[in-house]
Amino acid sequence: MIEKNRWLMALAAVGVHICIGSVYAWSVYVKPIQEKLSWSLTDVTISFSIAIFFLGLSAALMGKFVEKNGPRVSAIIAASLFGLGTIGSGLAILMESKMLLYFFYGVLGGCGLGIGYISPVSTLVKWFPDKRGMATGLAIMGFGFASAIWGPTIKILIESVGISNTFFILGASYFVIMFLSALYLQRPQEGYMPEKFKKKVKEGKKKIKKDLQNLTLKEAVKTPRFYGLWIMLFINITCGIAIIGVASPLLQEVMGVSAIAAAAAVGLMGIFNGAGRLVWASISDIITRPAVYVIFFITQIVAFYMLPSISEIVVFQVVLYFIMTCYGGGFAAIPAYIGDIFGTKELGAIHGYILTAWAAAGLVGPLIISIVKDITGSYAQTLYVFAGFFIIALIVSLLMVFNIKKIKKQTV
Numbered sequence: 001m002i003e004k005n006r007w008l009m010a011l012a013a014v015g016v017h018i019c020i021g022s023v024y025a026w027s028v029y030v031k032p033i034q035e036k037l038s039w040s041l042t043d044v045t046i047s048f049s050i051a052i053f054f055l056g057l058s059a060a061l062m063g064k065f066v067e068k069n070g071p072r073v074s075a076i077i078a079a080s081l082f083g084l085g086t087i088g089s090g091l092a093i094l095m096e097s098k099m100l101l102y103f104f105y106g107v108l109g110g111c112g113l114g115i116g117y118i119s120p121v122s123t124l125v126k127w128f129p130d131k132r133g134m135a136t137g138l139a140i141m142g143f144g145f146a147s148a149i150w151g152p153t154i155k156i157l158i159e160s161v162g163i164s165n166t167f168f169i170l171g172a173s174y175f176v177i178m179f180l181s182a183l184y185l186q187r188p189q190e191g192y193m194p195e196k197f198k199k200k201v202k203e204g205k206k207k208i209k210k211d212l213q214n215l216t217l218k219e220a221v222k223t224p225r226f227y228g229l230w231i232m233l234f235i236n237i238t239c240g241i242a243i244i245g246v247a248s249p250l251l252q253e254v255m256g257v258s259a260i261a262a263a264a265a266v267g268l269m270g271i272f273n274g275a276g277r278l279v280w281a282s283i284s285d286i287i288t289r290p291a292v293y294v295i296f297f298i299t300q301i302v303a304f305y306m307l308p309s310i311s312e313i314v315v316f317q318v319v320l321y322f323i324m325t326c327y328g329g330g331f332a333a334i335p336a337y338i339g340d341i342f343g344t345k346e347l348g349a350i351h352g353y354i355l356t357a358w359a360a361a362g363l364v365g366p367l368i369i370s371i372v373k374d375i376t377g378s379y380a381q382t383l384y385v386f387a388g389f390f391i392i393a394l395i396v397s398l399l400m401v402f403n404i405k406k407i408k409k410q411t412v
Helices: 006-025 027-037 041-061 063-094 098-118 121-127 132-161 163-184 195-202 224-255 259-287 289-309 313-342 347-354 356-376 380-411
Strands: none
Touching: 006 027, 006 041, 006 063, 006 098, 006 121, 006 132, 006 163, 027 041, 027 063, 027 132, 027 163, 041 063, 041 098, 041 347, 041 356, 063 098, 063 121, 063 163, 063 347, 098 121, 098 347, 121 132, 121 313, 121 347, 132 163, 132 259, 132 313, 224 259, 224 289, 224 313, 224 347, 224 356, 224 380, 259 289, 259 313, 289 313, 289 380, 313 347, 347 356, 356 380
């Protein structure tokens, strides 16, 4: 077998993620669809909600399939589903059918999202035993940055060729990029180590970090650590989605900025979301994954509590952007964390199950915001609720540290 270049493997993973990450640019379609078809905001937004729900569902259900059949087959299926889902969405707009849009963009596209999300990640963990966090952060960074690429592209295409043709063009483009990326994806040989790293290990300059345990999905879900990871990810995403959802009105309400300035700040949030995925995941390689999550939660308790009382616009934005790096970083560090404590035997399957936290957070986050806003009449008050959530997440992350130490002692 000809050994492939692991950095090209990472690039192929980015190719898959940068296409499926276009789901974050859905809001660009909303107004044009509303204006063309006279649908309500709810009618159009349901498509996005269904897609995120099926992302979580398919990631959980197809995790075992990904592990069994490998990243190439899985990513090709993801390319077919996501490409077809996007092209079918164009057909739904032509036929003015909500149900077709929900099926193509929500169900088919959502399944493509879930399978495409987990397909390259467990493979990269195996190709980068020396830099697990950085490798997964690199791929998942593509997902975070995607809206910055596709958002303007969608806007330009809609203005020049119309909504349906935009879906047709992008669906074909996503399929080609994802399919070509999928062809390069491949698992490394068992026990793979890059030559430089292998040499340093032989010379005693580097130590191979042993995984805490090497468990199957069935074994992993019986441990408290699995539920610890789930709760941590759920709270981090719930609060992150909340801040994304209310950032614009919050800036206008608390800081008194204009709608245009608030929109520009929201655009910048996407860049920090993407950058945080690579930066925090790389940091986790140095200071360990449990330490990074403890830092996430301590700093965000302070950030969410402080945000409503900050009167200086620059400070407000700095805190807001920091929260976004933690939101992105939480996604990126989780696959490497799973590898550390459960091993790589069925990492894709375990990751898929953990990602159900994303689907749940997508439903819970906006619901909490609307309830608290209705009761208090203020977006600012919702941030205190989320600061309380982070206290729970911090307690769970510390319990994870103690649990890991206890198992390490037992296995010595």
